[in-house]
Amino acid sequence: xxxxxxxxxxxxxxxxxxxxxxxxxxxxxxxxxxxxxxxxxxxxxxxxxxxxxxxxxxxxxxxxxxxxxxxxxxxxxxxxxxxxxxxxxxxxxxxxxxxxxxxxxxxxxxxxxxxxxxxxxxxxxxxxxxxxxxxxxxxxxxxxxxxxxxxxxxxxxxxxxxxxxxxxxxxxxxxxxxxxxxxxxxxxxxxxxxxxxxxxxxxxxxxxx
Numbered sequence: 452x453x454x455x456x457x458x459x460x461x462x463x464x465x466x467x468x469x470x471x472x473x474x475x476x477x478x479x480x481x482x483x484x485x486x487x488x489x490x491x492x493x494x495x496x497x498x499x500x501x502x503x504x505x506x507x508x509x510x511x512x513x514x515x516x517x518x519x520x521x522x523x524x525x526x527x528x529x530x531x532x533x534x535x536x537x538x539x540x541x542x543x544x545x546x547x548x549x550x551x552x553x554x555x556x557x558x559x560x561x562x563x564x565x566x567x568x569x570x571x572x573x574x575x576x577x578x579x580x581x582x583x584x585x586x587x588x589x590x591x592x593x594x595x596x597x598x599x600x601x602x603x604x605x606x607x608x609x610x611x612x613x614x615x616x617x618x619x620x621x622x623x624x625x626x627x628x629x630x631x632x633x634x635x636x637x638x639x640x641x642x643x644x645x646x647x648x649x650x651x652x653x654x655x656x657x658x659x660x
Contacts, residue, residue: 455547460525468522
């Protein structure tokens, strides 16, 4: 599984990455966009069942499950429109199976906090900050859904029943996203019925976040 660590700039994503991977591969500094290119680290998952099986089979060779963590550069308001290299960073998120959202919940005048403009530090408000990131992910998903919806509606006009079924579901998903709700909150039964390859392009594809 590949987990992307996301959040606003300068909230501690690289610090968390270094702690999880027991490395210092990600530079952590007190300024926005310290990270540009994603950092990646693989961590074995401890499992007592694996140890027991190795004991039963009397083998020293054990291959544990692994989790790959990816430290992704901070997102800001307007990322879905390209702000702060947002399109590039959202592309990195799309490559992950799930999202770890890091949110700052402490005050410290010595640590810069950025939500929209890197030149205008703002106050810390965890709820506002969560909503800011969620909105950018929703808008990014809406763009993907809208593009596919247009193609499937066009295909449906040729009599393609599969395309028509997918277009109907995509229209429902688009309305869901336009209502400010993430894709993950749409009931899974509706998603699985459509059998669409769209999910691989979602930013916050259900049920990963």
